Amino acid sequence: MAKKQVNPTDEFIKGLWRDNPVFIQMLGLCPALAVSNTAINALAMGAATTFVLVMAGLSVSLLKNFIPREARIVSYICIIATFVTCVDYAIMAISIELHRALGAFIALIVVNCLILGRSEAFASKNKPHIAVMDGLGMGVGFTVALLFIGVVREVLGSGTLFGVDLFADGFQTWTVMVLPSGGFFAMAIWLLVVNWIRQRQEKADKQTSEQTGEAAS
Amino acid sequence: MNTPAPPQQKPTTVWQMYRSIVGIGAFCALLIVSVYQGTSARIADNRARFLSSAIEEVLPAVRSTVEVSLDESGSLVAAAEAADLPAYLGYDENGDLVGAVITARGMGYADNITVLYSYSFELQAIVGHKVLESKETPGLGDKVELEPHFLANFEALDARLNEDGTALANAIVTVKEGEKTEAWQLDGITGATITSDAIGSILNQASSYWLPALERDARDFQPPQSIEE
Numbered sequence: 001m002a003k004k005q006v007n008p009t010d011e012f013i014k015g016l017w018r019d020n021p022v023f024i025q026m027l028g029l030c031p032a033l034a035v036s037n038t039a040i041n042a043l044a045m046g047a048a049t050t051f052v053l054v055m056a057g058l059s060v061s062l063l064k065n066f067i068p069r070e071a072r073i074v075s076y077i078c079i080i081a082t083f084v085t086c087v088d089y090a091i092m093a094i095s096i097e098l099h100r101a102l103g104a105f106i107a108l109i110v111v112n113c114l115i116l117g118r119s120e121a122f123a124s125k126n127k128p129h130i131a132v133m134d135g136l137g138m139g140v141g142f143t144v145a146l147l148f149i150g151v152v153r154e155v156l157g158s159g160t161l162f163g164v165d166l167f168a169d170g171f172q173t174w175t176v177m178v179l180p181s182g183g184f185f186a187m188a189i190w191l192l193v194v195n196w197i198r199q200r201q202e203k204a205d206k207q208t209s210e211q212t213g214e215a216a217s
Numbered sequence: 218m219n220t221p222a223p224p225q226q227k228p229t230t231v232w233q234m235y236r237s238i239v240g241i242g243a244f245c246a247l248l249i250v251s252v253y254q255g256t257s258a259r260i261a262d263n264r265a266r267f268l269s270s271a272i273e274e275v276l277p278a279v280r281s282t283v284e285v286s287l288d289e290s291g292s293l294v295a296a297a298e299a300a301d302l303p304a305y306l307g308y309d310e311n312g313d314l315v316g317a318v319i320t321a322r323g324m325g326y327a328d329n330i331t332v333l334y335s336y337s338f339e340l341q342a343i344v345g346h347k348v349l350e351s352k353e354t355p356g357l358g359d360k361v362e363l364e365p366h367f368l369a370n371f372e373a374l375d376a377r378l379n380e381d382g383t384a385l386a387n388a389i390v391t392v393k394e395g396e397k398t399e400a401w402q403l404d405g406i407t408g409a410t411i412t413s414d415a416i417g418s419i420l421n422q423a424s425s426y427w428l429p430a431l432e433r434d435a436r437d438f439q440p441p442q443s444i445e446e
Contacts, residue, residue: 067237068229075241082245086252093256096267100350179354 008133015137021114022145023194028114032146033183035105039162042150044098045105046143048087050136052109055083057123057135064124076119077110084109114142145190152186153177272305275345276335278315279307285438287427293434304427306435307335314338314438317431320349321423326411328352332419336376336428338435342400343374343389343420351412358412366394367406367413375400376424383429391417 021027031049036042059079060067067075088106092099099106109115118138123131154160157177159167176182272279282305284296296303304319317336322329331350334343348362361367377386387401391414397404403420405413 063237063241066240068233070229071234071237075237078238078241078245082248085249089252089256089260093259093263096260096263175357179357 008130011130011133012137012140015134015139015141016144017141019138020141020145020194021138022142023191025114027117028112028142029187031105031108031112032142032149033180033187035102036146036149036153036183036186037157037178038101038154038160039147039150040098041101042146043143044091044102046139046146048091048102048106049109049112049115049142050139051087052080052083053115053118053139053142054132054135056080056115056119057131058128059083060119060123061126061128061131067124072120072124073116076116076124080115080119081110114138148190149183149186152189153182157182271333271347271349272307272318272335275333275347276307276316276318276337278309279318280310281308281312282306282318283308285435287430291430293430293438302331302423304431306431306438314435316344317427317435319423319427321419323415323419323422325351325353325415326358326409327354330412330415330419332416334371334420334423336424336431337373338432340373341375341377341432343371343376343424346371346416346420353409353412358409360406360409361412361416364406364409366404370397370403373400374403374420376428377401378429378432382432385421385425385428389417389421389424 015021017024019025022029022032028049031045035045056076056079060076063075063079084107087109088099091102091106118135122134126134151161154162155166156174157179159165159171159173174182177185269282272282284299284303284305285293286296286300286304288294302320302322304317306314307316307318309315316338318333319336320331320333322331324330328351330348330353332346332348334346336342337344346368348359351359351362353359353361374389375387376389378384379386385401387399389401389403391403391405392398394405394407403413403417405417
């Protein structure tokens with residue numbers, strides 16, 4: 001692989017859109033579908049995952065010369081599990097109600113392929129500050145994606161947003177949206193939108209390059 | 218794993234493996250222990266606050282509680298240690314007994330449901346309920362926490378004992394929505410049949426266990442000196 005110049009800001013931005021973990025890379029879908037039934041759950045899950053991503057990226061990057069190749073997966077999992085446990089305690093210390101709402105999914109951050117994937121594929125090959133920016137970008141991208149799904153599901157399924165009633169009493173809630181299947185619906189709609197925008201963008205890019213090509217010739 | 222290691226890499230010695238795994242393990246253990254130590258007081262505090270707010274919700278007059286349990290002979294005693302499914306006697310600000318708060322668990326549709334409910338000695342009825350833990354389907358099974366007509370069951374759900382005071386006079390059961398005719402019946406929820414049935418059987422089971430002893434002993438029960446807030 002050719003050595004290319006890495007810019008911390010680029011590493012942050014790519015997680016938001018170009019390599020968005022949920023909408024583009026399709027990683028970490030289990031929590032994205034399961035705990036996005038309300039916006040606040042989505043936000044909390046995203047924040048917890050971001051913290052673990054950043055801390056795991058930092059640790060893996062700092063320890064990259066210390067961890068032998070053969071023992072890397074077990075080392076990474078151990079590091080990730082430690083930070084997840086810390087987050088678990090922290091959330092319990094902040095609010096028992098929130099901990100109840102997130103349920104088993106906090107512990108399952110350990111096996112979120114997004115975190116192991118970034119540690120293995122990126123943090124173990126890059127400098128600590130670059131790895132932190134990558135973790136932060138991926139984490140924020142993940143949070144935004146969860147929030148998008150969560151907002152749609154909460155507004156349609158419960159008629160509320162962040163727990164605040166949006167509609168008058170006449171609104172018939174779409175119960176299906178807070179059920180698991182609602183997660184798939186909301187996810188599919190957002191994928192449609194994201195892919196449509198990307199396609200338009202690519203077409204526009206192609207046209208501009210053709211035009212500049214013609215102008216040059 | 219299929220990609221061969223870069224040629225310039227030296228073979229890993231056992232010591233390097235040992236060093237990294239033990240080192241990381243020790244560091245992680247240290248981190249977890251320190252975070253646990255740092256947060257355990259607040260977590261215990263939060264748990265206690267959550268429970269007391271839940272108790273206040275089901276029995277608003279309560280100012281202090283004392284946890285109780287049944288000894289081998291079935292008499293009411295102060296609990297020696299916190300039980301998995303505790304029951305509490307609730308006292309108002311004058312120290313008068315106002316009711317009992319009981320936690321109970323039973324199988325729902327998806328998993329066990331844990332509920333907290335209150336019993337009024339004056340009315341001999343169940344006067345409040347709150348689901349503490351459930352994994353019931355959102356939008357359907359969780360209606361037992363939200364549906365107004367279901368919650369109306371707990372204004373005064375008859376839980377009188379029979380003449381000997383050994384068992385409930387009428388078993389608490391859930392009936393189909395709109396078919397409630399007796400004070401000891403729970404008006405069920407269409408669409409959450411299994412969950413609302415489960416609530417009925419949980420209440421029936423826990424009440425059969427606790428209420429005979431509570432009715433017999435609670436009024437004469439001497440709360441220990443240290444009543445927790």
